[in-house]
Amino acid sequence: MTALATNQAMGKPLDHGRLALVMVSMCTASLLAGCFGSKTYPNTLDKNLRVHTTTDSGSWFSRVRAAVDIHGVGEDCTLDYEGTVQLADPKMDIGIPSHRWSYLVFVFANSSFLANTSGTITYETLLKPRAGSHYEVAVSYRDDMYHVGIRETSPNQSTSREIERLALRACRSSSGRK
Amino acid sequence: MNRFNLLTVTLFAIWIPGCISHPQTAEEFRKAVPGAFSAKVETFEVDRPFSQVAGTFQKMGPDCLSKTIKTTSQTTTSYQVIVTTYKPTVLVVGKKAELHVQQHHEQGVINVSKEPDGGYYLLVADAHPVTQTKTRIDLYRPSMGHGVLIQAVKNWATGENVGCPDLTK
Numbered sequence: 317m318t319a320l321a322t323n324q325a326m327g328k329p330l331d332h333g334r335l336a337l338v339m340v341s342m343c344t345a346s347l348l349a350g351c352f353g354s355k356t357y358p359n360t361l362d363k364n365l366r367v368h369t370t371t372d373s374g375s376w377f378s379r380v381r382a383a384v385d386i387h388g389v390g391e392d393c394t395l396d397y398e399g400t401v402q403l404a405d406p407k408m409d410i411g412i413p414s415h416r417w418s419y420l421v422f423v424f425a426n427s428s429f430l431a432n433t434s435g436t437i438t439y440e441t442l443l444k445p446r447a448g449s450h451y452e453v454a455v456s457y458r459d460d461m462y463h464v465g466i467r468e469t470s471p472n473q474s475t476s477r478e479i480e481r482l483a484l485r486a487c488r489s490s491s492g493r494k
Numbered sequence: 495m496n497r498f499n500l501l502t503v504t505l506f507a508i509w510i511p512g513c514i515s516h517p518q519t520a521e522e523f524r525k526a527v528p529g530a531f532s533a534k535v536e537t538f539e540v541d542r543p544f545s546q547v548a549g550t551f552q553k554m555g556p557d558c559l560s561k562t563i564k565t566t567s568q569t570t571t572s573y574q575v576i577v578t579t580y581k582p583t584v585l586v587v588g589k590k591a592e593l594h595v596q597q598h599h600e601q602g603v604i605n606v607s608k609e610p611d612g613g614y615y616l617l618v619a620d621a622h623p624v625t626q627t628k629t630r631i632d633l634y635r636p637s638m639g640h641g642v643l644i645q646a647v648k649n650w651a652t653g654e655n656v657g658c659p660d661l662t663k
Contacts, residue, residue, distance in 0.1 A: 426662060435565040435662025439557075460642040461649070461657035481557055 357386050357399030361411030364445050369403040371424075371457040378428040380457050384410070389417035389442065393487040403455060414447040419484060422464050424457050439464045442482040452476065516607050516614055520583075520594045523615040527634040534637040539630050540652045544623035547631075548591035550650045551621065555582040555593050558646065558658035562600070565662050576602030580661060581612040591621040593647065616640065619647050 373380040382403040388396040400423075401410055412418045419442055427434040439462065445451060448471035456463045466479040517523035527533040540547065559582035567574050577600040585592040598613030599605065605614075618634040631651045635644050646659035 424660065426660065431567065432569065433565065433567040435563065435660075437561065437563060437658075437660050437662055439658065456657070457660070459645075459655070460660045460663045461646060461655065462660060463657040 354383075354385070354400040355397075357401045357410070359399075359401065359410055361413060363409035363411045364414065364449065365410040365412060365451045365453055367401075367403055367408045367410060367453040367455055369406055369408070369455045372459075373426060373457075374459055375428075377430045378426060380424055380426045382455055382457060383423045383425070384455075385421040385423060386410075386412060387419040387421070388413070389419050389487060393484065395419055395484075412443070412445060414445045414449075417442055417444045417487065419443075422455055424462050437462065439481075440484065441466070441479075442484060442487060443479065446470070451479070516609065518608070518610045520592065520615060520618050523594075523618055524620075524634050527618075532637055533635065536633040536635060537630065538633075538648075538651075539624060539628050541627060542629055542651070542653050543627055544589065544591070544621060544629045546653065547621045547629045547651050548586045550653065550656065551584050551591050551593045551619070552586065554646075554650050554656065554658070555584045555595075558582075559595055559661075561661055563661045574602060578603075578661075579613065580616075583612075589623050593617075593619040593621075593650075595643065595647075617643060617647065619651070621651065 367384065369382050371380045371382050383400050384403060385400050386398045388398055390396060401408065412420075419440065422439040423436060424438070425434070425436045441464070443451070443466065446468070450469045452467045452469070454463065454465040454467075464481075467476040468479050469476040517526045527535055559580045562577065562579045564575065564577045566576075579598045579600055581596040581598070583592075583594040583596075585594075594615065595617040596610070596613035597616045598609065616636065617640070620632040620634075622630045622632075624630050629651070631648075633644070633647065635647075642659040642663045643661065646657065649655045649657070
C-alpha cells in the first residue's frame, strides 16, 4: 500500500481521492479485459490490409465502436482466434498471413446511454491474401446501416477488384478453398 | 432490440385481434397483413431494372440477414436478454423476386402460437418488373418498429445507400 500510495515519479504522496481513482481505473480495465475476452492482435506481419473506418451512431446519447477479430483457419475449418484490432482510427494498417485462409469478423458494438441498451452485430468473411497484393477495406456504420467492402490490388497493377464475401461454410467445400 | 421493437413482437404475437394464429407461409403472411393491426402493405416503384433489384436481394439478403442477434436492456429493476435468429429467403422465379424475412426468438420472448419453420414471418418484399427500367415493390411489413430493416430493404430496391441493417436497433 505504501508503494501504491506514493507517486514515486513525482516524489510526493497520492491523496486518497487520486489513489481511489487509480484503483478504480485498474479494476475497470481488468474487468473489461475479462468481460470482452479479447486479446490484441499482434499485428507483426507485413501490412497488407488498410482498413478505412467511419462510424457515426447518429445520436449524442449512443456510441458505436468497430473492431475486427482475426482468426486463423485450420485444415478442418476450425478457427484459431489470433486477436482483435480495435478500429479506433480512421485508417489502420494490418498484416495478415498470405496464402492462408483467415476469417475476419468485423464487430460493430453499439450502446445507448439513455435507454441503457447494448448490442453487437458482426460481418464475417474468409480471406486468403495473395502474396504481394494489397487490400483496401472500407468499414462504415451510419444511420444504423453498416457496410464492409474489400478490394484487392495485385502487384504492379493500378486497378483493383472487389472481393466477394465468403462465408465460413465455403471452407467446407474443397472447391471454395483451393 | 429496443422496447419499441419488443412491443412490436408482442403485438405480432397477438397478430389479428381475436385470433391467436400466425401465418405459416409467405403467402399466408401476404394475405394476413392487410387486416392486421401491427402490419401494413407498402407499394412503390423504383427507377431500377428488375434484374438489378433481384440481384441485390440475392446478395444482400443472405449477407445481411442470416444473423443471430443478442441484445440486452437494463433498468434499475430489470435485466433482459433477447436472442433472435433471422432467416432470409430469396426466390427469383421468372418475373418475380421475393425476399422473405423470418425471425425466431431463441431467448427472452415467449411464443404464444405455432411458429413456422424458420421463425415467424416478419417481412415479405415482392419485386415485379414494370418497364425495362422500373420495378414495382410490394412490401408487407410491420407498421411499428423494425424501421432499420424496412429501410435497408427499401435501399436494396432503390440501390441507394446499400448496406446491412443493424438488427440490434
